[in-house]
Amino acid sequence: MQPKRATPEGTARYRERFEGRVSNNHFREQQGLVLSSIGIGTYLGEADEDTDVRYANAVVRAVQLGCNVIDSAANYRFQRSERSIGQALKTLTNEHGFAREELVICTKGGYLPFDGSPPRNMRDYVNETFVKPGIASFADFVGGMHCMTPAYLQDQLEQSLRNMGIECVDVYYIHNPESQLGYVSESEFYSRLRAAFERLEQNRREGKLAYYGVATWNGFRVPANSREHHSLARMVDAAREIGGDEHGFRFIQLPFNLAMPEGISVIEEAQQLGVTVVASASLLQGRIDPQTALRFVLSTEGITTALIGMSRVEHVEENLTSTDYTDE
Numbered sequence: 320m321q322p323k324r325a326t327p328e329g330t331a332r333y334r335e336r337f338e339g340r341v342s343n344n345h346f347r348e349q350q351g352l353v354l355s356s357i358g359i360g361t362y363l364g365e366a367d368e369d370t371d372v373r374y375a376n377a378v379v380r381a382v383q384l385g386c387n388v389i390d391s392a393a394n395y396r397f398q399r400s401e402r403s404i405g406q407a408l409k410t411l412t413n414e415h416g417f418a419r420e421e422l423v424i425c426t427k428g429g430y431l432p433f434d435g436s437p438p439r440n441m442r443d444y445v446n447e448t449f450v451k452p453g454i455a456s457f458a459d460f461v462g463g464m465h466c467m468t469p470a471y472l473q474d475q476l477e478q479s480l481r482n483m484g485i486e487c488v489d490v491y492y493i494h495n496p497e498s499q500l501g502y503v504s505e506s507e508f509y510s511r512l513r514a515a516f517e518r519l520e521q522n523r524r525e526g527k528l529a530y531y532g533v534a535t536w537n538g539f540r541v542p543a544n545s546r547e548h549h550s551l552a553r554m555v556d557a558a559r560e561i562g563g564d565e566h567g568f569r570f571i572q573l574p575f576n577l578a579m580p581e582g583i584s585v586i587e588e589a590q591q592l593g594v595t596v597v598a599s600a601s602l603l604q605g606r607i608d609p610q611t612a613l614r615f616v617l618s619t620e621g622i623t624t625a626l627i628g629m630s631r632v633e634h635v636e637e638n639l640t641s642t643d644y645t646d647e
């Protein structure tokens with residue numbers, strides 16, 4: 320039995336559910352899958368039970384209204400966001416007739432995730448959770464909080480699968496890898512990235528993830544001479560050397576909104592390189608008028624999905640049912 324994941328047939332069936340109800344360009348085909356142009360993000364919010372429940376309800380409502388891209392990270396609200404997604408997935412499959420194969424579930428690993436709340440003593444937490452079990456050493460945590468060694472990513476991927484109650488992550492991102500560039504040389508950085516890609520390719524073969532990539536904040540927005548700069552071409556080359564032409568490095572995520580348009584050149588480059596672009600912080604974290612902000616990001620060629628953080632059902636309904644942003 321194949322592990323359950325988003326499939327071409329499942330996501331196409333999801334699109335059919337909304338025929339005539341969403342704009343023509345609402346669903347986009349990438350990497351053989353059908354993705355909605357609006358995805359739900361789960362970054363912001365308090366680490367409390369009220370927010371857990373609100374996110375679970377928001378994810379259910381988003382899927383009911385035509386959003387099949389769900390984005391998280393192990394460290395979002397200290398693993399609570401992934402666990403809320405897990406709750407939502409149960410409700411969607413058990414009570415609303417949606418299949419796992421219809422949904423594109425994306426998450427990230429790299430930062431210390433903590434567990435439900437910040438630890439009292441950071442060093443004890445790292446020691447008990449990662450050092451003693453042999454997953455990582457203190458020195459592996461760059462800046463005391465970011466790690467992308469193969470063993471650490473493996474541990475984090477497995478934890479995310481458990482948190483969400485799924486067998487396979489559709490898109491697994493290394494989270495803000497540029498945060499290591501302030502501490503290690505460029506050549507060390509790319510050799511770490513290669514080691515990470517090798518492990519992620521192995522997980523693809525084992526069915527624990529379908530595609531991988533990097534989710535960034537500054538890496539794809541800063542100029543080439545900046546220390547934090549990422550070369551997408553170099554990353555794709557590394558993935559191709561490891562995984563061949565069918566390598567799984569197929570998604571990148573970067574902030575793109577009215578106040579942060581710098582990523583446009585990498586968005587163009589990604590199209591040439593067969594890499595799908597997902598925009599984050601589409602509303603500049605709630606600081607831009609949502610309608611204007613969405614119109615801008617969704618009409619940018621080369622962006623497949625714009626992520627919007629939504630912990631409230633009211634926001635889900637507003638963003639997914641208002642004007643056709645994509646047909647203009």
Ligand SMILES: NC(=O)c1ccc[n+]([C@@H]2O[C@H](COP(=O)([O-])OP(=O)(O)OC[C@H]3O[C@@H](n4cnc5c(N)ncnc54)[C@H](OP(=O)(O)O)[C@@H]3O)[C@@H](O)[C@H]2O)c1
Pocket residue numbers: 359360361362363364390391427494495534535536572598599600601602603604605606609626627628629630631634635637638
């Ligand atoms: N480096 C990275 O990898 C990275 C960085 C940032 C973001 N991301 C991803 O991208 C997603 C989106 O970014 P973001 O959450 O940081 O910021 P965002 O989407 O720009 O803004 C989210 C904020 O906007 C509010 N909002 C949503 N719809 C609204 C509406 N119709 N009217 C008024 N307010 C509205 C939300 O409120 P409620 O919560 O109350 O609904 C939330 O506070 C994240 O959730 C995350 O999945 C990734």
